[in-house]
Amino acid sequence: DGGITQSPKYLFRKEGQNVTLSCEQNLNHDAMYWYRQDPGQGLRLIYYSQIVNDFQKGDIAEGYSVSREKKESFPLTVTSAQKNPTAFYLCASRARATSGANVLTFGAGSRLTVL
Amino acid sequence: AQSVTQPDIHITVSEGASLELRCNYSYGATPYLFWYVQSPGQGLQLLLKYFSGDTLVQGIKGFEAEFKRSQSSFNLRKPSVHWSDAAEYFCAVAPMEYGNKLVFGAGTILRVKS
Numbered sequence: 001d002g003g004i005t006q007s008p009k010y011l012f013r014k015e016g017q018n019v020t021l022s023c024e025q026n027l028n029h030d031a032m033y034w035y036r037q038d039p040g041q042g043l044r045l046i047y048y049s050q051i052v053n054d055f056q057k058g059d060i061a062e063g064y065s066v067s068r069e070k071k072e073s074f075p076l077t078v079t080s081a082q083k084n085p086t087a088f089y090l091c092a093s094r095a096r097a098t099s100g101a102n103v104l105t106f107g108a109g110s111r112l113t114v115l
Numbered sequence: 116a117q118s119v120t121q122p123d124i125h126i127t128v129s130e131g132a133s134l135e136l137r138c139n140y141s142y143g144a145t146p147y148l149f150w151y152v153q154s155p156g157q158g159l160q161l162l163l164k165y166f167s168g169d170t171l172v173q174g175i176k177g178f179e180a181e182f183k184r185s186q187s188s189f190n191l192r193k194p195s196v197h198w199s200d201a202a203e204y205f206c207a208v209a210p211m212e213y214g215n216k217l218v219f220g221a222g223t224i225l226r227v228k229s
Binding site for chain 1: 119124149151156157158159160161164205216217219220221222
């Protein structure tokens with residue numbers, strides 16, 4: 001079955017450490033997204049990528065970095081510069097980036113806790 | 116900038132009762148409209164979407180939503196709630212001319228009393 005796989009499901013990090021969250025999709029979608037979810041705040045866009053080797057900052061990109069070297073992969077690195085990284089992170093993809101009519105498909109999420 | 120408002124943070128209904136979750140958006144033109152559902156610790160699943168045409172749209176799990184242009188609303192309804200409907204529900208909008216910036220509401224947590 002096609003879908004999005006996020007790993008790890010749970011991750012604990014000490015302050016000052018970088019961590020990388022994995023996102024892999026086998027849907028052959030062009031566009032991929034990273035959202036951060038905090039209680040009562042909905043989903044906020046961190047980064048998105050419309051095509052391989054290209055990505056753009058979303059609304060809360062500070063302290064995060066991404067890469068898009070392969071169509072199916074869009075890893076997110078939470079750096080030590082992110083002041084409050086404890087959150088639930090969701091990866092999503094869409095068939096074509098330039099049409100709002102495409103539906104976002106989501107992974108199951110990764111919960112990052114900073115100790 | 117466009118925004119999405121879900122006025123109710125929590126809603127509790129009895130099993131078998133009807134449900135309406137409210138969603139209002141602020142945008143200059145009619146956007147694409149979506150409702151997603153999220154079970155605890157899981158990703159989001161699409162319930163239904165509105166692009167154009169009939170303003171009453173049917174979705175999965177017996178949900179429906181009605182688009183009202185005059186009120187900039189896209190409320191989600193279900194005639195009879197089941198205990199398995201307990202989850203968090205998100206309304207989202209995307210502008211028609213440029214679809215990348217899908218904007219989500221803050222979510223409504225639905226609790227179902229047995």
